[in-house]
Amino acid sequence: MSKYSIHIENIVRELPDSPGVYQYYDKDGKILYVGKAKNLKKRVSSYFRRDESLVGKVRILVQKIADIQIVVVDTELDALLLENNLIKKYQPRYNVMLKDDKTYPWICIKKESFPRIFPTRNRINDGSDYFGPYASGKMMHTLLDLIRQLYQIRSCSLNLSPANVRTGKYKVCLEFHINNCLGACEGLQTEDNYGQSLQEIRSILRGNISAVRQHLAGMMKDYADTYEFEKAHVVKEKIVLLDRYQSKSSIVSPSIHNIDIFSYVDDPTAAYINFMKVISGCIIQAHTVEIRKKLDESPEELLLLAITELRERFDSDAPEIIVPFKPDVEFPGVVYTSPIRGEKKKLLELSERNAKYYQIEKHKQLERVDPERHTLRIMEQMQADLRLKEHPVRIDCFDNSNIQGSYPVAAMVVFTNGKPDKKEYRHFNIKTVEGPNDFASMEEVIYRRYKRVMDENQPLPQLIVVDGGKGQLSSAMESINKLGLHGKVAVIGIAKKLEEIYYPGDTLPLYIDKKSETLRIIQQLRDEAHRFGITHHRKRREKGTIKTELTEIAGVGESTSTVLLRKFRSVKGIKEASLDEIQKAAGLAKGKIVFDFYHPEQKG
Numbered sequence: 001m002s003k004y005s006i007h008i009e010n011i012v013r014e015l016p017d018s019p020g021v022y023q024y025y026d027k028d029g030k031i032l033y034v035g036k037a038k039n040l041k042k043r044v045s046s047y048f049r050r051d052e053s054l055v056g057k058v059r060i061l062v063q064k065i066a067d068i069q070i071v072v073v074d075t076e077l078d079a080l081l082l083e084n085n086l087i088k089k090y091q092p093r094y095n096v097m098l099k100d101d102k103t104y105p106w107i108c109i110k111k112e113s114f115p116r117i118f119p120t121r122n123r124i125n126d127g128s129d130y131f132g133p134y135a136s137g138k139m140m141h142t143l144l145d146l147i148r149q150l151y152q153i154r155s156c157s158l159n160l161s162p163a164n165v166r167t168g169k170y171k172v173c174l175e176f177h178i179n180n181c182l183g184a185c186e187g188l189q190t191e192d193n194y195g196q197s198l199q200e201i202r203s204i205l206r207g208n209i210s211a212v213r214q215h216l217a218g219m220m221k222d223y224a225d226t227y228e229f230e231k232a233h234v235v236k237e238k239i240v241l242l243d244r245y246q247s248k249s250s251i252v253s254p255s256i257h258n259i260d261i262f263s264y265v266d267d268p269t270a271a272y273i274n275f276m277k278v279i280s281g282c283i284i285q286a287h288t289v290e291i292r293k294k295l296d297e298s299p300e301e302l303l304l305l306a307i308t309e310l311r312e313r314f315d316s317d318a319p320e321i322i323v324p325f326k327p328d329v330e331f332p333g334v335v336y337t338s339p340i341r342g343e344k345k346k347l348l349e350l351s352e353r354n355a356k357y358y359q360i361e362k363h364k365q366l367e368r369v370d371p372e373r374h375t376l377r378i379m380e381q382m383q384a385d386l387r388l389k390e391h392p393v394r395i396d397c398f399d400n401s402n403i404q405g406s407y408p409v410a411a412m413v414v415f416t417n418g419k420p421d422k423k424e425y426r427h428f429n430i431k432t433v434e435g436p437n438d439f440a441s442m443e444e445v446i447y448r449r450y451k452r453v454m455d456e457n458q459p460l461p462q463l464i465v466v467d468g469g470k471g472q473l474s475s476a477m478e479s480i481n482k483l484g485l486h487g488k489v490a491v492i493g494i495a496k497k498l499e500e501i502y503y504p505g506d507t508l509p510l511y512i513d514k515k516s517e518t519l520r521i522i523q524q525l526r527d528e529a530h531r532f533g534i535t536h537h538r539k540r541r542e543k544g545t546i547k548t549e550l551t552e553i554a555g556v557g558e559s560t561s562t563v564l565l566r567k568f569r570s571v572k573g574i575k576e577a578s579l580d581e582i583q584k585a586a587g588l589a590k591g592k593i594v595f596d597f598y599h600p601e602q603k604g
Contacts, residue, residue, distance in 0.1 A: 012048060015044055018072045020079055021036050021086065024094075032093060057294065097291070106130045151201060154175070155180070160185055204242075220236055256347070260311065261321075261323075265356050269293055271293065274286070287314070386501070400467075439475040447479035461489060464490070468494075469493055469502055473491065
């Protein structure tokens with residue numbers, strides 16, 4: 001605790017058991033952190049436990065707290081909304097923030113006579129209607145282009161009040177002559193007629209395209225019934241435009257109406273949350289944010305922060321929110337859904353793919369700007385996933401290779417900072433084990449390798465990976481214990497069938513996320529060790545087989561075999577050579593013996 005602990009303890013002791021917001025201040029009166037609580041007394045007290053259960057960053061925060069202020073509210077939802085506003089206002093150092101400093105555009109329908117429709121980044125409280133904001137400027141301009149093609153809306157900025165129009169001070173411009181405007185400036189269009197178009201435009205901007213399409217289809221039929229085919233064709237072209245636009249954005253059943261989707265992916269340092277808004281089966285908004293973690297916040301906390309902020313920012317009133325897991329604070333009149341199948345599940349998966357794509361792109365940017373930061377992230381991820389005491393900067397991975405006990409070998413591959421370090425690869429010929437005994441072979445190799453490391457005073461790896469399950473891991477630990485390395489280096493085994501991770505002494509395996517970078521690197525290690533071991537085993541087996549076949553010929557020794565193989569490259573080459581060629585290489589007597597062995601029919 002800090003030197004202000006007595007003052008803090010007095011405040012904590014008097015806290016109410018009510019929902020509210022708490023604010024932590026340092027000795028200079030600067031706000032450090034803002035948090036919400038369902039029960040202020042329980043939540044704030046949890047920061048000041050006298051044990052080591054708090055994570056490092058929280059412990060540092062607590063040491064800096066000099067004062068606490070609270071605001072009591074009626075509900076946890078009120079606390080959430082107040083917390084969100086205070087974080088945006090004060091931007092405390094220890095609070096997570098949505099990493100998103102962009103100002104997004106809106107489509108404005110201006111409150112005026114014959115309202116204009118235009119994009120803007122500034123919302124003015126003047127009674128105008130604003131639609132958006134649009135995370136994609138391209139999507140906004142696509143909508144504006146669609147509206148201009150469908151409706152004859154004025155683009156000028158004239159003050160078309162009834163009094164100004166009556167004075168006759170305005171004249172129609174080129175837009176009227178090319179049929180983009182109906183000449184409201186000269187009184188050639190009524191406000192009621194203009195308002196009908198605006199009503200349909202508002203429906204389109206809200207995503208309710210099907211209603212507009214039905215209205216246009218009715219108009220087309222009416223024109224056709226009265227033989228006004230030119231007008232019917234104009235309306236038909238508008239329907240085609242609407243269908244073309246809707247076909248590009250419709251990805252689910254049109255029965256799914258007015259829902260928000262939030263997906264969540266994360267890594268040790270940040271969370272990535274994608275938001276999508278769907279109306280009548282069309283995605284009308286999509287946006288991903290990054291939240292940098294500060295105090296080991298839970299996924300539920302980070303998701304709730306994003307839901308609160310993004311629904312406010314995008315002015316969403318959707319009565320249903322699709323989420324991968326349910327936050328602990330509910331919004332009035334809003335239902336959380338975590339689907340396990342069907343169209344809503346597909347939507348959630350689509351949102352998750354967008355979040356992961358954003359995450360990957362962020363990591364690629366960081367790799368280009370700061371490769372060391374990328375390496376550090378991977379090391380942190382592996383340390384967390386594999387429950388290690390330190391970053392696995394160097395990983396040694398072992399694999400055995402033998403066929404029915406013949407020519408048993410083992411391979412060790414090394415990854416440094418998550419990448420192959422081929423100059424450190426090693427082969428081992430098994431010396432003390434007879435027959436196919438992978439467990440004993442693993443025990444021998446581990447002992448030989450790390451006995452040499454200790455004798456030569458080389459640094460130990462941070463992690464040893466054994467290709468195999470409990471049996472191979474136990475054998476490896478026999479040698480680790482003999483060498484006195486238990487607790488000095490982490491050892492795990494990976495079983496191939498289900499990609500299970502085994503730890504010494506644990507009866508149950510650890511299952512890592514199949515899509516995680518940690519499992520990918522462990523699998524790459526295992527596969528590389530297997531490839532390297534098989535290659536060495538094949539070479540040794542071929543070499544042993546060839547030498548055995550030649551040396552089994554009576555009167556032919558190892559030196560003659562070596563001379564012949566060097567000359568003809570293979571046993572096949574020796575078989576195909578003539579007597580003269582073999583005798584030139586091995587001598588008259590030895591050459592005759594070898595030739596007669598492979599060509600008994602010519603022996604004489």
